[in-house]
Amino acid sequence: MTDSVRTQTSQRVLGLHAVFVYVFFYAPILILVVFSFSGDRLVGRWGGFTFDWYGEFLDNEQLTAFHDGAIWTSLKVAAVSTVIAVVLGTLAALSLERFRxxxxxxxxxxxxxxxxxxxxxxxxxxxxxxxxxxxxxxTYLGFEFAKGLKTVVISHIAFNISFVSVVVRARLAGMDSRLEEAAMDLYATRWQTFAHVTFPQILPGVLGGALLALTLSLDDVVVTQFAAGPGATTLPVFVFSLIRRGVTPMINAVSVVMLVASLLLIALMLLADGLRSVADKSS
Amino acid sequence: MTAIDAPEARQATPEFEALALRQERRRGFLLALPAWIYLFLFFAIPFGIVVVYSFATRTSRGGVALSAWNLASYERLGEDIVRNVLVRSLGLALLTTVICLVAAYPFAYYMTTRSTRVRNLMLVFVMIPFWTNFLVRNYAWRLILAEDGPWNTTVDTLGIDSVTGWILDLPSWIAPDVLVGWMADVPEPLFTKLAVVLGLVYSFLPFMILPLYASIERIDSSLFEASRDLYASARQSFLRVLLPLSMPGVVAGSILVFVPSLGAYVTPDILGGGKEVLLGSYIVTQFGTARNFPFGASLSVVLMIVMLTATIGYFRSGGRNL
Known part of the structure; x- marks a missing residue:
């Protein structure tokens, strides 16, 4: 009797702790969203509801200008580096999981x-x-280049290949290799086996890897800062320098936009995850 | 009949098998080749250059002379200033790890006692902050802790300055001397060591929860129940059964939190006010205002060695399977 009461109490304490952990995770994000609508000039003070900071964000040429605004720069870098990293990373994963x-x-x-x-x-x-x-x-090759968008892309690919290959490998390891063997026993060529058996099976993993690469590329501040030259300011680098220079409430609005972008990617990722379980059930 | 006519079947001799094996190897190698070349060019070579730089000499104009190899940059690690930076960073990373462990363990355990549906939901809501933009999450705390921000407003309104002041003072009771010096006389919560630790815990707590959950979930719960049936107290069951069995998760989570905390740069910069006192910003300074590339390179090498040691420990603990 006393024992079950004690168990109940400890469960309740643990449950309360879990609630506290979630509050810790989500309260700061909520507060940030709320204050992005605050009319006060100080970032953390409430001064009536306004959309002004979002307007200022949209009007900011450095951020939103087509082609060379920070947002466009970020999207370009993320898209290009993701595509290349997904191809190289998937090949690497295949070689490591399926060959010696x-x-x-x-x-x-x-x-x-x-x-x-x-x-x-x-x-x-x-x-x-x-x-x-x-x-x-x-000196030796006789051509000149400077740090810019390309060097940022190169550095992002360098870390993204690894993340993509880890995700795809996990998918390959969980896949039944007898399916591929069966296809080849039935005279499918290597290429046919890959195109009709392996690739459809690992596609959720490839998509998951691509979304991870996109997220990491859109998130990165430190590596980008060192690899970038003038004219290659990505959104996080721009925001980081804004924060360092002194905080204006526009950063709240930009942060919320970045937050929404993150959440969209997460939603896509959960969708890819759902696809994966559907694919697993049908096989 | 057709199967027998197939060329593979006719030639299934040892020579053919050896050839097939060689071909198979070449295929694997060719698949890996693009990534091999890429990582060699844009990761291994840069890595090597940093190591070479760490043995070079800083010229009077802030350049790098590779001709005279020496250990001068490594000898500087023994200087008081540098040692303080290292000890302080280690201390903060350790404090962050311990806080994460204490907060995450009961949470992970609680998760394992729930139904599968609830578990999965709980997992998703741990993953979301983990995927959310890192910079934005750290900035959120900057907003909260700002001078006129929600934290101070709440504290003032409730009139609990003395309580929060006591809490803010807490690390100075438990932290080593080098930490205290940095923490002394800070009236505001922003730009303190505590704010940095808070930001690091906030950033890396999911890294602790996930491997802990994975390893506790694997434990056969009947072992725990058996210990209780045999009259072990809850404390004994925890210390002698649950904790030892979940050790791989504890080790993996600790390493996953400790390593990025040690090299953290963005969080100390945003929440610590960019005072050049932690390893990450100290390294960056060497490539910026201080312009001492060899010394910065040697600090990076030290950071890499710590990281590699920790990673080997991680694999040894079976962390790769979590």
Whole structure:
């Protein structure tokens, strides 16, 4: 009797703790959304409902200008780096899960490093690498280039390949390889097997990897800051510098826009996850 | 009949098998090749250059001389200022890890006691903050802790300054001396060490919850029940059964929180006011205003070594399976 009462009490305490954890997770985000509609010039003070900061955000050329505004820069970088990283990462995942080849262990380790390396270190690596590469190209190869959009894309691909390959590998590992063997036993060529059996099966994983790559690319501040040259300011880099220079309530509005973008990607991701379970049930 | 006519069937000799194996290897290698080349060019080489730089000499104009290899940059790690930065960063990362562990363990355990439906829902709502823009999440705390922000307004309205003041003072009781120096005389919660720890906990708590949940969920609950049936107290059951069995999750989660906390740059910058006192910003300074590339490179190498050691520990603990 006393024992079950005690169990009940401890369950209640644990439940309360869980509620507290969720409040901790979501209250700051909610507060941010609320204050993005505040009319006061101070970021954290309530001064009546207004859309002014969203208007200021839309009018800000540096942010919203077509082609060279920070938002467009971010979207371009994310799109290009995601496409390339998805192709390279998926190929890498296939090679590691389905084949044995020389140097596999080294490749596996190399593929893990970009995930675990702190972003400051990765940023420094890119900074030094591109400055050395620029000198090298100028002296030995006879062509000139400067840091800009391309160098940002290059650095984003470098970390995204690894994340994509991890997601796709997990999917491949969970997939029954007998399906592929059966297809090949029935005289499907390697290519046919891939196109009709393997790829449809891993597609949810590829989509999941692509969404992860998009998110990471749209999120990144530190690596981008070190890899970027003038004219390649992405949205997070722009916001980070705004925050450092001094906070105006427009940042609240920009933050909420970024928040909504994140949530949209999460919704897509959950959808891809739903697709995955549907695909699993039908197979 | 057709199966027998197939060329594969006719040639199933040892020579053919060896050839097929070689072909198979080459196919695997070719598939991996694009990513290999990419990561070699744009990751391995930059990595190598940083290591080389760490042994170079800073020229008087802030450039880098590679001709004279030396350990000068590493010797600087022993200087008081540098050592303080390292100890302070380690302390903060450790404090963050402990707070995350204490907050996440009961939460993860509670999750495992719920039905599958509730569990999955709880998981999704842990994942959402984890996927949400990192910068925005840290900025939200900056807004909350701002001078005229919600935190101070609430504290003033409720008149609980003394209570919150006591809480804000708390780390100075438990933290080592180097931490206290930085924390002394701060009237506002923003731009304090506590704000940085808060931001780090907020950023990395999901990294602790997820592996803990995965490892507790795997434990056969009858083991726990058996210990209770055999008259172990709740405390004993926890310490002797649940905790040892969930150790892989504890180790994995701790490493996943500790490593990014140690190298954190954005959070200390936004919530700590960019005082150049933590490892991440200290490294960045070496490539900015201080212009001492070799020293910055050597600090990065130290950070990488810590990270690699931790990662090997993570794999050893079976974290890869979580």
């Amino acid at each position: 080849f020389r140097g596999q262990r080294v490749f596996d380790a190399l593929l893990y490093l970009p995930i675990i390396i702190p972003d400051v270190t990765m940023g420094i690596m890119m900074l030094i690498f591109f400055s050395e590469a620029i000198t090298f190209a100028d």
